[in-house]
Amino acid sequence: MDASIDRRNQNTPAYKARELIRTLAESLDTPYHGSSFMTKSVYDTAWVAMVTKPSMAADGDRRRRWLFPECFQFVLESQGPDGGFGTGPSEVDGILNTMAALLALCKYQDSLVTDGIPGLDDVAGRITRGKEFLDHALQCWDVQSAMHVGFEVLVPSLLDLLRYEGLDFHFPGRAALMALNKRKALTPLLEADPTQLHSDDLDSKHLSRLCDFLAANLQNGRGVVGFAPNVLADADDTAKTILCLHLLGRDAECDQMIEAFEEEGHFKTYDLESNESLSANCNVLLAILSSKSPASYLPQIIKALAFNLEPQYCMMLLAQALVGALKFWGSNPDDVVGPSLNTLVGDRIPLVTLQIIVRTLSAQDGSGSWKESPEITAYALLTLEKLCDLPWCAPAGLDIHIREAISRGTRFLEQAVISPAVIWVEKVTYGSSILSEAYCLAALHYNVRLNPWDDKVRALLQGTFPSGENLNGFTSFFSRLPIFSNEPQWRLRASIVEGYLFAPGLRRALDNLDIFQYKEPEAEGGNNGKDYLEYIPLTWTTCNNAASFGISSEILYDMLVISALNFQIDKYLEGITEDECLLSDGGVGFESIRSVIQTLFQDTQLPKGSSMGGAPVPQLEPLLREMTDTLSRFIAVVSEHPHVSQASPHARRRLLRQLSLFLQAHVTHGEDSAHMRGQSIQDDGEWMPFKGAQDRGSSYYDWVRTTSADHTSCPYSFDLFTCLISQPWDVSGSQPEDCFSSTSQARYLASDVRQHLATLCRQYNDYGSVKRDHAEGNLNSIDFPEFHRRQVHYNIREEERKTQNSFYPMRQKNGHRNPALVDGVEQRRAELMEIASYERECLDLGLQRLKGLISGQTERALHVFVNVTDLYGQIYAVRDINT
Template sequence: MSGSIYDTAWVSLVSKTVDGSTQWVFPHSFQHIYNAQSADGSWQGDGSIPDAIINTMACLLSLKSHESSWNGGVNDIAPRAAKAASYLVDALQGWDILSTERIAFEMIVPSLMEQLEKYGLTFDFPQKEILLKLSKKKLAMVNFEIVYKHHTTVLHSLEAFAGKIDFDRLTHHLRNGSLMASPSSTAAYLMYASKWDESAERYLNHVIDQCQSYGYGAVCNVWPTTVFEFSWSICNLFESGFDASRLDKECLDRIANILYDSLAAEKGIIGFAANVGPDSDDTAKALTALQFLQKPFSMDPLIKAFELPTHFQCFQFERNPSLSANCNILIALLRASNPAGYENQILKAATFITSEWWTTEGTVEDKWHLSRWYPAMLTSQGLVHLLYLHGQGLFPQISDDLLKVKIPTTLFTIIVRILQSQRPDGSWGEGGSREETAYAVLALANLSSLPYSELIREQIATSVSLARSYLTTSNAVDNLHIAPADYIWVGKIGYGVEHVCNSYIVSALNIAVPLYEPSTVSVGAPPIPVSKVESFTKFYGRLQMYKGFPKWRLVAWIVEGYLYLPELARVRLDVFDRDGMKKDPYFEYLPFSWTGPNGMEETYTSPQTIFDMIVISMVNFQVDEFFDLVVQKHGPGAIQSLKHAIGVICDDLEKGIVPKALPKAGTNGHSNGHSNGHSNGTNGTESEQKDSSYQDIHSRLSHFVNFVFTYPRIEYASPNDHGQLRREMRIYLLAHTQQCEDNVRLQAQEHFDPYLTPPSSYLKWVRGTASDHLSSQYAFAFIACLLGHSQNKAKGGVREDYFPTAEIKYIAQDCSGHLSVICRIFNDWGSMRRDREEKNLNATFFPEFEGRAKNKSDEQLKSELRAISDYERKTLQLSFDELLRVCQKTVGPAQGKRLHEVVRLFYNASEMYTEIYEFRDLSTWQA
């Protein structure tokens, strides 16, 4: 395991009184950190800002503690300490607290700051208040009485609780002299307990002896890690296809005996080493390893100790679940001698895993690992093996939702993200990590077994070949020493493990690609229509926004879109029945309008949000059809009925009254929105016919509004975001009636060009009614509710606005406004011929264009539209630049970038239609 400057600093702080004088117990540890200080005053660790800050604070505390006594007080510690403090002042300015993943950092850093204040050192930085609030919140969640009685994870980070916890009440938690195998926590115990403990001193001396390769006096982050290193290494080798006959039998037998005996000694559940406290992650890995080693141990204690109603916990008393632990449990249960006997638990784990991928906004991460490819690899291994065993007839209870929708989409999403993230040299990870590169190869080997990966299997093979070349040329197998790029396991600082890293690399070089014969892998998703994918690839490749992207990426995004189509088809007529309409030509374009932009800028919006926006895009096309059909069916007089219905419905919404949905077909009532009145006009009085027509209109509009405002994934959106959606809904629906009125007036003219009674200038029209009519602003309000719901639900149900300040809201909505105008311009561009035939109001009919008066050709008119759109794009880019600046200033670099990315995604989804309209009209002409 890699050395830990942080833990070494804590060990260097241990002193005891001997014959009345205070002595440093581990002077070589101080000498080690003294020698390791960088020229800029820091101690870097893995090279990240969080590690550098945590390391440097701990070492600075040690420097100040030794300043007056080291070498009799004759030393250069003072200038070294000043340099370290200067480094911290600068580094803390750019620290993004909310994106930091380190164990207990929100407790450790404030504690170090408190202790440094005793030496007159204070630090102010932009996110200090955020850090202190997190610290206060976490401290309030710690019940010290539970800590005194039970072996909890708090014992791993006791140094963070100096002055807050009674160390004398923790003696009984010592195991082989350590507190949860943590050198820093054990050092803190020796520092703050009133009675000296010889076993703890022996433990630290033993760790120092074991870590001499990092310099005498150095210690590692955790010691020992016997179960962890043995289990992970064995599982990696066997899962990649190594046969026991190729390995050292005597060594395998010894490892099997150690793992088996450790489990037996602790009643079937274990931690990363003996007697450190059990967790489901290490237990599952040990059980899997024993299955491979032909020495199986019962899975029942694992299930009994860690199963919860919806998932498996990693530790007792944990606050949030671990994705990787649930993956490792799934993998273990699938490897059991009788996996069918654990069907309920297997499907529970699989459901939780896919839900995490289906709903997580941004990259999917795990709390125990810094690499996003680690959970990707584990998910691939678990879910593909599940599909393989299902293909052999197991797990008949698996739901269609899981088998046909969630698992296929999850796994293909992972393929796309991995392939897109490979570096030019064939590696993955910042700085080119050997271990992360191995994760990606192992994931791709599993994922290429999926039948629907066939269309990009050549790219997968190319990617794997390039990665293996990188691992070979970087001498990854022979060079066992861990580099900072491989410090990707989450502890109090990032760390790496040589043997585990090496086992991943060897496995990546050995594994078959694909791992399973695709025909043996059961998948519920329908076959991907190859000819259509090829046709769409050619078409989308003509769009300006996709030029320069390799063909395989377009293919991958199109295939990803097709995986949504079965579920989209299921809800196709849930809102509007589409009676009287031609086939909807836009239907197969819908998924790619979101999967393409999402992949293009690697936004990594969740599949759930992507699907929700595909649905709302489809419904918005249907709203257009509905308004056109109402006027066609009932005549211009229906416009007033529409306005009245909209007014009633939206007024009720403001009062908190959501209109009722139509009864479903087959229930009491009238499906498809038809009332008992004589809406066809063949019977009844004129008054009855009007009443029936109004009822039809009101019922269907009510059904649509009900669909939007009872959408399950906007429930936790803030009141402000809900309010904005209500306002935009009214504007959107009334814009449709205004468009209908304009069309009626236009149709009364002898010539459609010019429009003789325009409601305003073209500029006001295109920025008002015309762009509102396209649904962009209301759809933007809807996506803010979706993402706000997701964010707030993750925070325990608080109701915070997705865009957190008035300034950010204003700029984001301004971006949405500009893109709405651009989209409307090209909508008019694409529908010019149809609008002339149907006499629908088009931009080019406005007097400003003087089309007929000057006998302009379509190309001339389009040239003018493009010039206006270019102006809008320039102003939009300025808005985007300002949005990024303000967001990052307000909520930090990572979260600010995320808010900007979401608005960019919405823009690109709209931009795609803008570019499509240059080639095709996707509107549905009435039958």
């Protein structure tokens, strides 16, 4: 195309791309080399504002003149009504900006002469308001989650400077901050500003000059580069430089980059970094995959793949890296890529790319944009454009939805006024006009093309993806449950596919643990009794995605394993407690089992091996010995989990106590069921009311909140989940012991939520399993005398009928019970569901009261756990998955 013709329309992406490259090339003639395109920063401006110069006054006195009064004025104007200065999108922004601004104000207040600065009457008031803001921000700061460059050096230094000015601050995260500070030398660090050159029709003269500049800097830095010439080298900028040169036909070696930044398990961004960087590992992988012989870097490819501020930017990079790795893997034979990469690709890439698609699509708003930001919208479009033709998109029903999202996002971008998004992380967060424009142009210029995927890649669908019949069946079933009444059909379907992709890893984990040395009985349909292994991944992925992705894949995977083990231990102990030998000699056998469990939890610390307590009857010794070994392995999985080992001593003791109660509850439940089987049967074939509770002087209320609730596994699983989502315990005691212990009220409410949730789960379970429990002689809620005293017709209150998560399978359309079903068993089931509705009201109230006492992340994670437990209850009420 003739360039002069194209210039007639200066709104085309091609013309704008050429202008962008010309601007960059011309910036090489300035000292800034493009860095002047960054947005303003209160932090940096405050430091410039404090620069003074000695001068001689007319009376001969030596004075210091403030050289940049306009910078000081900018700092003053940045103070907000809350007292903070330049508060940005992250906690660290508000903290660092305010600290530097306060220091400038203190210097001004202490200065005897303020030549060049206008007089201020309210300096003290400004300082007071700024101090109050900073004190509150530091009190709420989660130091462990901070990712800004050098914050662990800058904040302690500013704390010292402010203390010298009379402003002292104490906050919960100070000990953790100083621990990070000790790890790092006082070296100025800068992070990358990666950018892309992306078009087939660009100004070759200016493009060539930019290539020469990049190549020269790479050579001068001996194979590595930083943010600018003579600045500390980092992996992000080095990898982006190499990738740009490769894409533009220039040679650039990866060896020096690998030598400088490769660590044992990942690629570091720079020396002594505080947090590993996903973007750095993605950029290194992209650079390697773009080289002439990526197969020679196979160990590094595996390392970058296995390592797992604006999350959409990271997802864009990850999508590009994973698709590149998938193409490399698919186009090379197995003897080239090796078994490690085969396993990594098969296990991770379909799952992770599907997760990226679902999260990206879920974040699009009604205008077609992402966060109303052109730049972030560009990241999302580039992500979807890279992934839309993956061979698993169409079977999951995502291909059409992706194209619709791209179309809506493109329309938004075409009409938007491009301005930089403040999302780039350095000392503080900043924006870059040139980066923003580059990514927007790249997104508009990108054409979605169908890749001819190799048969090897398409074969990844075999054995992992659900059949169309199963996918449609599960989607239809889950969509009818109240908990998913507002869930979009496309995401529910994709979440079910995601669950299937987790399933192979779950089965391997259970096989590797090999805790239960028995074969599960063959069930109807030949599924070997493992329906629960099909349900478990689906329950967690659907609830996690519906709850704004409240937990990470790592935590989700851990909970899949625990959930499966809970089903297995339930089946295992049910078989143990049904042994007729346990009832001999007045029930000594059950006491022997209790003694074994108690021995395994001596001192409520860690399992103590496999010694047996009590004096069991001789014929039980082999059974108890095998049971001791099995339970020791099961307990070790929980107690030796890394997150449990890093939890506070009290949190670990609480978890192990609940785990002990869980196992003991199975023994008690088994003993109660055995006694119930010994009772006479009524004329109608139903069991007589259970007498055991009355004999012990207790009631259904007591049972369902203790033995029965503990038997569900919910209480101990809740405490384990708390360890997984909490920060590692700080031995200095400067932080709460877990994510629910910020206040006594939060801790109390969390425990109350746990108890109501466990009770509700038991009642839903019993509602759905009455037939099975009576056939097998298991104690059920409706067997208690309270459910046998009277016959009552139940109406559903209007407000309950409107409750989204209430679930009444026996309700007619008008909200009333069917009178034909209120006799006998069905009447007792109806009464049980009414009691469950009260437990739900208590649960909802506890969650509402807890909401303002925990962090947003903890709230989202808790939402996932509660919904999964609730979902099992709703499934039990319709379909018993224990069989």
